[in-house]
Amino acid sequence: MLEKVNLNETCDKETYKNKIEPLKERLASLDQPIKAAGLPVIILFEGWEGAGKGHVISKLILNFDPRWFSMVNTLPPTQEELREPMMWRHWKTIPEQGQMTVMDRSWYQEVSTLRLEGNIDELTNIRHMNEINNFEKGLVDNGYLIIKFFLHISRKEMKKRLESLKEKKSTRWRVTEADERSVKEYDKCYDAYEQMLEYTNSPIAPWHVISAMDERLCCLEVFKIVADEIATALELKKDRDEAAKRTSSVIMPGQYHFVKMPELSEVELKGKILTREEYDKQLKHEQKRLSDLHNRIYLEKIPVIIAYEGWDAAGKGGNIKRVSAALDPRGYEVMPIASPTKEEKNRHFLWRFWTRLPKDGHVAIFDRTWYGRVMVERIEGFCSPADWQRAYGEINDFERQLYDWGAAILKFWIHIDNDEQLRRFNDRQNTPSKQWKITDEDWRNREKWPAYEEAVNDMFRYTSTDFAPWHIIEGNDKYYARVKTLKIINDTIEARLNETKKRKR
């Protein structure tokens, strides 16, 4: 794509003046409609060192109300960020509905300069680019507008600009080692950029590769593209929102290997019981195992993600307590997931989970999870059919990234039957010390049992991948359920530790 850019064109002062003024006015009038329409906008700038990203950005943002956009200056990842999946630090910056983010460098840093510096191999790099494509697709599918610029200059021009920065004392400090390197290794960088541009030039978020040889021309092009793209997005948005409410998409859970799961109705709950004596003994044994494994995952920096779903009153709380009791309190966190806050609702639905991921070597226990999208949100109509149908694939992509990052992923459905739930609800209702545990909402949800059962079966069908399979825990007997959960956690972590060892050899 780079060779197609005309680097020789220029623009004289007069033409610039005539053309830029109407563009400025168009841009200045966009703040309010963006806010009113609730459109989230990401404008990102990549390009050669010295191409003038900072300069164009400064000019561009003068047209916006500084209270309504935020600037993201993407630096190389910190030590803390390196302990998370690649896309973690970028997820954190995505704007809310009606807000705009202007990015000086972005997630493309990982697959260009950082890739070259870190000697990332070809296969890993392609995986990273796939993650980026999935990320952008997910955002666009969820209503985001992404405008991507790559500012291109020739090697000669880049050299000239860096020289001139180095001449003046007041600007010399701006020239970094990375800058020097891009001049020296222009060809190598060129190939890396070209591959990146080709591979991530998706129709939903295409690249605008622009000559930055002439400052004026560059500004004109950038201003025009931003104004056009936002105007188009605003026009389309209303139709899209309307259409999304009516239509359903085809469920596309992604190209993964799925594990065959039983229907909920086929799960045998009877006889899955432990005596108090068996329980005490086996619980102690499995907790000791987990406690030892926690040391090992800490040392080998394996992240562990444990996701709990299940019927109301299935015993998730007590189950979680038996797991956390075996863990070093400095190395785990329990995340109760309630209904999303306003800030969370106004972003991609996975945002609040991305921002709650553990560090490597740590354990995160989610009490209810991202599967809310295909259960409560589906059933209560909190999102459109297209939204929840698309979510199976989005969730699989998410979990795959966690897996590729090295995580052990555990997903539990704590299962009880309808009668057992009623018994427990009545017990809560009739025991003063437990009454706070039961609400009208629980009774209402109980009436929707068949709808939930259908949703759970769909969830098993479309998200039980070989790298993150579902585990059904027979929960009518809490002792049995707790021991089974702990055992699966231990087995999975052990297997993951062994895999990691093999890979290292």
Add this chain to the structure above:
Amino acid sequence: MLEKVNLNETCDKETYKNKIEPLKERLASLDQPIKAAGLPVIILFEGWEGAGKGHVISKLILNFDPRWFSMVNTLPPTQEELREPMMWRHWKTIPEQGQMTVMDRSWYQEVSTLRLEGNIDELTNIRHMNEINNFEKGLVDNGYLIIKFFLHISRKEMKKRLESLKEKKSTRWRVTEADERSVKEYDKCYDAYEQMLEYTNSPIAPWHVISAMDERLCCLEVFKIVADEIATALELKKDRDEAAKRTSSVIMPGQYHFVKMPELSEVELKGKILTREEYDKQLKHEQKRLSDLHNRIYLEKIPVIIAYEGWDAAGKGGNIKRVSAALDPRGYEVMPIASPTKEEKNRHFLWRFWTRLPKDGHVAIFDRTWYGRVMVERIEGFCSPADWQRAYGEINDFERQLYDWGAAILKFWIHIDNDEQLRRFNDRQNTPSKQWKITDEDWRNREKWPAYEEAVNDMFRYTSTDFAPWHIIEGNDKYYARVKTLKIINDTIEARLNETKKRKR
């Protein structure tokens, strides 16, 4: 305080068993009342390396529902954290109402081990301890319960425990350099701990210094203190909340030097105007100055905090735009402050500002600020009289910490008169493209002009300190206001840069 601890006492197994069970039951029954009462609880553990903090914490939290507390494991500050004021990273972790935070190490790390390692001088250390005392007082005044434990062991015991860790391969990695050092430099550490304990042993958050020589005894004491303190806090809370609604405190803005400010009614607005020509020339000049200064503050790592307050329609937005236009977009952020979210309301009112501080060398522009506490919250009754009266001192302490961190602090009141506001409101009402800027709320606020005027005068009186004085900007003429604001920003930053230079010599 350390020498008063009896390190020889022990507890036999039988006594332990009899005593611990009722304590466990008491603790387990606290989750629900804490949540119901909305009490925020911080339990922190400090002490010698090897004293067994981790062990006691593990035992303690087994009694709580893992979904209702969070564990904070305080590590040495990261590079990112070192670019913020000392208390920044600790503010981030404070719990919401009804939640509990259990801390393995805490802000006391800064005035004990980190102090010794970093060779912090005596005066700075006392300042740090004062910041901690202010921080804890602020939390307790705002309804928090803080329970502080220091686990004490003898040098001999510490040495023995570290030796036994080093013997086993599976635990050897746990012994750090810091551990070794505390054995070697026991006396030095002892003195530092003793000073810290004495100086921060406030009646509102006293230290519990406990012998950790005997594990059982230590657990018993910790469990009992936690259960007692929480029970007492719950009992007192209702009375306190009631009393707070009725009573007023005496305004105590703190022991600072205050700058004499005029009453708002004395401010002369007439004649403070610039022609378009003067404006263009002076604006360009001041923007160029600011642009150059931005480079310098970046290089010298000076943080800049700019706070905008003023009447509705005073022209804050346009003013901010002229300031931000002169800044490198990678080095500033504009923070529009709306009404607080639920998460923000449920914490200390300064939390949402602490978490929005810039890095050093960066500029943060606040469009409305922490002064909402003594203006809108006071006038609308969103907080109690005692709350806003106490806030003057809390705000001064906050700004002093920013100043001591090295920040240049700028506080602007953009002032217009009542007639000018009416004119602008009507203009907005009658111009279709501006109608979104005016709401019923604005008209309602306008009716409360006299109440706001009184609040603004109080704010000037009690918070215009010599290190963070208020600047009144005559705003009937927007040109005049913008240039004056920019000039003050430039002068203040310049002065701060020169001070920093002098200090370095």
